[in-house]
Each structure stands twice: as structure tokens, then as C-alpha cells.
Amino acid sequence: MADMLVNLLKLPPLDSVIEALRRDSVVVRRAAPSEITPVRRFVERHFTPAWADEISVGYTNKPVSVYLAIHGGEVIGFSAYECTRRGFFGPTGVAEHERGKGVGHALLLASLHGLAQMGYAYGIIGGVGPADFYARAVGATLIPDSTPGVYADPLSDTAPHDSTRPPR
Secondary structure, eight states, X not given: OOOEEEEGGGOOOSHHXXXXXXXXXXXXXXXXXXXXXXXXXXXHHHSOHHHHHHXXXXXXXXXXXXXXXXXXXXXXXXXXXXXXXXXXEEEEEEOGGGTTSSHHHXXXXXXXXXXXXXXXXXXXXXXXXXXXXXXXXHOOEEOTTOSSGGGSOTTSTTSOXXXXXXXX
């Protein structure tokens, strides 16, 4: 899956999207460190353990770079940024029974606004699935020749390496 580039200087406003969900009793907010366990369980149950590992990095960032969508006291979605690499959005996901209600859009905007607040002018959406969604929602464009990018098999010899370390 390819990566996409987003111009963070042209993001749609976030507040009205958050308020619309709040009227439907869905709260979108930054995660708290005390919520690591229930969020990890949600991500593992609805997505993958690898994504749960990936967002654990977001809990060490200051401020935490994980957003949650909560309905009725339960996590129904999450998004993260600055977890895989600097300037990267993702992973993100919404429980299947909650999709199509604007939750994913709100989580996307919250995280991308988080990247913009850090001073980035552009963000990268890594290894996208729904490219059309990202293009419509935030004007994201495909980055040529970006597959597999940083998402190559992490234990293979062809995985991207830390350029600060000498090659093996």
C-alpha cells in the first residue's frame, strides 16, 4: 500500500466536526496515559496486535499523540500520529459497527491538526487503505514509489533501517 501526502496548511476546521459528533454522544479527545490498557485491548480485538504496539509509542509522546472516539463509555475508534516515523499519521481505525458516521473523519482531522500544531507543513499517511477517503477528506495525494515504504517486513533484510546506525 502506498503512502499519501497531506498539506497540513490547508486542513479543514476541526471544531465543527467534533461538535457534530458530540451531539450524537460521541466524544473525540486526546488519550490519557491511564487508558493504555483498554485502548490496547480495543486495537488488538478490532485490528491487529502490531497496531497496538505501534500506538504504544504515542503514549510516550508529550503530549500523547493518540486520539480516541468514545461512545457510551466505550472506545469505538482511535487515531495516532508520530508513532511510526516523524510526521506520519496512523494507524487509525473505527469499530466496524460505528463506521460511516463521521468518526474516522474526526479522528483523522484531530491527528492531522496535532501534526500541524507540532510545526509540520506536510504530513504523511502511511500505507493507506482507503485512498479515496483520504483524498476527499483532506486532499491527500499518493506518493509515487512509496510501497512498501517504512512498512516493509520489519524483520527482513530489506526493511528500512535506522540511518544513524551503520549497516549490518
